Amino acid sequence: MKTYEIIFIISLLVLVVFLFVFIIVSINNYNKGGVKKYNLFSNFLYELNGFRRYNKLSYTYFGALILLLVLMIMPYFVFFLKGRGDLAYRILILVFSIVSSSSIFALFFVKMSQYKLHLAFDCLLASSNVCLLLVHALFIGLGDRAGFIFSNKTFSILSLILGIVFVIVELALMLNPSYKRWFKMMSVNNDAQSRPKYCYLSVLEFGSLLVYVSSFILLTIACFA
Secondary structure, eight states, X not given: OOHHHHHHHHHHHHHHHHHHHHHHHHHHHHHHHOSSOOOTTTOOGGGGOTTTTOGGGHHHHHHHHHHHHHHHHHHHHHHHHHOOSOHXXXXXXXXXXXXXXXXXXXXXXXXXXXXXXXXXXXXHHHHHHHHHHHHHHHHHHHGGGGTOOOSSHHHHHHHHHHHHHHHHHHHHHHTOGGGGOHHHHHHHTTOGGGOOSOXXXXXXXXXXXXXXXXXXXXHHHHHHO
């Protein structure tokens, strides 16, 4: 196994473990300080950020989020430098991964009180995810015509199918007709006690985060298949 492949695997594993631990610890800290428990369907990413809520943990949270941003980009950066495929493909997925990761990072800080900016980052995250997945599906699906010589053609077909499925999921999150009820999300603002059971903007955020993490499946196939 090549050195860059080892670095890729390690960075990806560290990302998954770190993201899981960060979310669990942040939810636990949120639950300690509030009457209502954290709910992935009605709470926002910025509420997991204890940067402004816990003075003693301020720098810890900020440092953890910086590290999370780096980890979300690292596997794509490694693949850009040493991976397979056309240069155009590697540039595009690196750019879209940076935009998606940066949007996730921003959503940990921008509150709903700044709803226009918050919504802008939600839209940026969702659209960059769609572009990232389409580039994956297009180039990997092309196989050897895009510089990917797979040991088994099944990997090319699998990547194409997964890419399309992930795009459909992201579009379903982004184009949910329930967003027409914007006044409900506006009225709840930062009051977690009076929110509806399902706040669709929250679902979009966490769903998009999950879709972005899922994109590493396609990147791994492109790297090793």
